[in-house]
Amino acid sequence: MPIEQRVVSGPKIGGSNKIGGGSVSATPAVEAEKPAKKSRKKLLLIAGAVVLLAGGAAAYLLLGKGGGEPAAEPAPVPGAVLTVEPVSLNLAEGHYLRLGLALQLTEEAGEEAPDTARALDLAIALFSGRTVAEVSDPATRDALTAELAHQLAEAYEGEVMDVYLTNYVTQ
Incomplete structure (x- = not known):
């Protein structure tokens, strides 16, 4: 069924x-x-x-x-300015850059000046191998200087607060 x-x-x-x-x-x-x-x-x-x-x-x-x-952390108090001897850097296409620096130290850095070898090493690594057009352009130069200041602040752990270009000649 x-x-x-x-x-x-x-x-x-x-x-x-x-x-x-x-x-x-x-x-x-x-x-x-x-x-x-x-x-x-x-x-x-x-x-x-x-x-x-x-x-x-x-x-x-x-x-x-x-x-x-x-x-916010208090802003660092400026201290002494440490001048670094100018160096000649190799640029692209056989050109040179004569670069002199001054490091703005903080008050916390004390009276003993820090070793400037790290500052020169960072500057050489940042500026070397660039073209004359790059390092001659004011906007690029300002950007490179700001980057160098940032790298120096990290490398010197707060002892350096700014960097000034005292000698800047291209050939």
């Missing part, structure tokens, strides 16, 4: 005609609406929590920390 299977589905389009003689309850439609409301409530709760956290963080930074600015 063949087995008959019946599939009971929700209300059909077009009215209340039901197939199979069974009745479909209205609870599935109500249950379908509840998850949508729950997800909306969750979304509103999460959004509210984010707004509260952001407001609390802003209030903490503005009111609790004295204006929200991080505690």
Whole structure:
């Protein structure tokens, strides 16, 4: 004997005609609406929590920390200026650069002058091999000087705060 299977589905389009003689309850439609409301409530709760956290963080930074600015290290106090003897550097295409430096030391460096060999080594590595056009351009020269000052501050661990070019001649 063949087995008959019946599939009971929700209300059909077009009215209340039901197939199979069974009745479909209205609870599935109500249950379908509840998850949508729950997800909306969750979304509103999460959004509210984010707004509260952001407001609390802003209030903490503005009111609790004295204006929200991080505690900055005090600027180093300038000390003596140490002059380094000029050196001739090889540039590209057989040209030369005569480079003289002066190191602006910090007050923390003390009275004993640091060894200038590291400063010369960094300057030689940075300026050597460049073209005359590069080292003659004022913008490039300023960028190279700023990079050298940064490298010197790291190499001398806060004893050098700036560098000045005292001799700068190309040939």
